[in-house]
Amino acid sequence: MTKDSSMNNFYRRNLPKLVWFVCALAFWSQSIAAQEAVKIWEFSPYEVEVWCALDPNLDVSDLAKSQFVKTLSDDLDRMFQAAWHTKVKSAETDLRSRLARDIQTLTLEDFSREELVLLVNRDAASTVKTAETAAEKISEFAILPQHKAKVDAEAAKATIDPNSAVGGLISKLKTIEGDMAAIMAGLEAKTIQAALVPRSAAKGTEKIARTITVLLPWQTDSLLRQHDKLFLVHVGQATDGYYVQARELDCTLQFMGPTIRREATSWSFVSRTAAAAIASAFAPIARVESAASKSANLRLKAGGLIMDDGNPAKVHLGDLMQPVVRREGSSGMPSMLEAIPWTYAAIIESDGVKMKANVYAYSGGPGLQGRNNRRTQRLLLRVRPTEPETEIQVSVKSSGRPQGGCAVYERDLITDKFTLLGKTDWRGRFVVPAPSKTGAVLPDAIHAAKAAAEKAAKEAIAAAAASAAAATTPTEKDESEGEEADEAEAAPKPAAAPAPTTPAPAPAPVDYEKHLVQLRQPLVQLYVKSGDVVLARLPLVPGISPLEVAELADDSRRLEAEAFIRGFQGEVLDLIGLRTLLSTRVRKLLEQGKKAEAEKVMAELRGLKDYSAMVETLDKLQRKLLDDSLGPVSMGAKARIDKMLQTTREMMQKYLQNDLVRDAETAVSRGSVPQEEVSVPDDKSAASSAPNAATGTQP
Secondary structure, rough: OOOHHHHHHHHHHHHHHHHHHHHHHHHHHHHHHHHHHHHHHHHHOOOEEEEEEEEEOOOOOHHHHHHHHHHHHHHHHHHHHEEEEEEEEEEEEEHHHHHHHHHHOOOHHHHHOOEEEEEEEEHHHHOOHHHHHHHHHHHOEEEEEHHHHHHHHHHHHHHHOOOOOHHHHHHOEEEOOHHHHHHHHHHHHHOEEEEEEEEEOOOOOOOOEEEEEOOOOOOHHHHHHHHHHHEEEEEEEEEEEEEEEEEEEEEEEEEEEEEEEEEEHHHHHHHHHHHHHHHHHHEEEEEEEOOOOOOEEHHHHHEHHHHOOOOOOOOOOOOOEEEEEEEEEEOOOEEEEEOEEEEEEEEEEEOOOOOEEEOEEEEEOOOOOOOOOOOEEEEEEOOOOOOEEEEEEEOOOOOEEEEEEEEEEEOOOOOEEEEEEEOOOOOOEEEEEEEOOOOEEOOOOHEEEEEEEEEEHHHHHHHHHHHHHOOOOOOOOOOHHHHHHHHHHHOOOOOOOOOOOOOOOOOOOOHHHHHHHOOOOOOOOEEEEEOOOEEEEEEOOOOOOOOEEEEEOOOOOOOOOOHHHHHHHHHHHHHHHHHHHHHHHHHHHHHOOOHHHHHHHHHHOOOOOOOHHHHHHHHHHHHOOHHHHHOOHHHHHHHHHHHHHHHHHHHHHHHOOOOOOHHHHHHHHHOOOOOHHHOOOOOHHHHOOOOOOOOOOOO
């Protein structure tokens, strides 16, 4: 056998094994790469970057300032341990001046307003939806000279793969002489397919072009994808030492937190003071695993890396968290970032990673329920109240018109009792101060069982009282009853029912105190009431922000109807009382033999409105109140108006459709009061029997 034939036989026998080995090796290497790319939520540390801006007028040396960055990094590593992967650096010059001016008013838009985005005209936008597609399909990108110079300078400092989308886009940049108006005109005329322009210039161009985010390495969009948290720190000189201001930007949710200020008397304490300010500004983040209407199961980020209860990344029992919904587009950039208003989760159980929470949501709100998928997440941030009070503004939905005069109640989270706090002013505003005590909550299941037990106990007491009243035999008789009363007293009484030999066992008392969870931040449950109707339930953590706006349904038509119907009910009550008074006077005058005077009073009685006239008036009022030409009437308001009108009709049928006038006329024609008088209701009984027009829930 020749050498060639031997080799052919070898390959023929071993080629399938070799192919299998190569495929297995490739699959194994891809699996390892995929595993390295996957991050486990509870065992992935926060990727944090801290930007420090030191005031140039600080009375310390340049060496001390440079040492501050390293010392702060060491302090943060000791404080957060494995839960944080931290990088501390000095802020850029332009940002340093912004932080010194006012760190509290700084917004994410301030970072990205002048950063570059891609505008693609509508012809090309039908097929180009991402920066990668644009770099592949579009031959050139227009850009102004000053922006081209900035891109070249930043690209020289960064490492950019020329085969990447960013590298391909930069290589196709073409300078356009003129200004931004020239680029916009070219996009509209479709002589320019795409252009790289500042984000501020891209606003309002939706009709002529599509805006696409380009992840240039030096811009904010790229930074937000690489980190979980970004902290802005400013150190300044105070009259008696130094002050530190820290503020958090959550990169995932693009949410700016409150500004935390701390002071130090000596420079040696400034780094620790800054670390403490950062820890106070930091908001741990959790995600929703599953949720019901009033409860939820959560999972804490980096929870498996937290070994110390004093770690600021740990979420404790009683902490309150505020939910935010994040939805990603096809490019991986968030297409929606929306905080769920008037909704909070109170942590009632935790093992460090998995947590259970009570959910307090506005009336009709979804709470934390909703579909979670690869592109949609419901995340929560721990709240950080910093203000002494919060002012709520109640306004009409969509119009913004203030709703003044609304009553504001607080409902106790344990006892469910209501307390009137006050009313909104002419601007629709009401101040809710932060409570001196944070209060406590019961787990939702325990609270529901407690409410059910209290309701059953009240029903049992009422039933026992009714049974006792029915079984009681009177022992005293009025002497005016005469002989009939004596005979009734002497009559044999039926035998009383024998008492049960074995009383029903009382339910064992439940110690609810041991289930109480003390809150670490204040939470109040507000109810806003317009007239007799509760407009909304609004959970609130006072101090998170100075102003919260509640846009509620317009209740003006129902209030107007309520005022008219109550006025009409008052007229009905007056008529009932006057009819009763005049008929009584007729009877008294006839008893005294004054028939002529009785006839005069009778004429006055006949002149009063009767049932038919009042019904006609009520029908006209109903048509006016439900007239759509005066404004739309919601289905809820219509139902309440109909209920008030029905209540009024029932009152009129009960008290105006009686024989009071006819009996009085019969008595006058006879000249005397008949022996058997028809009883008529007096003014007080009619007024007390008339039902209220209220149809809403009374807190």
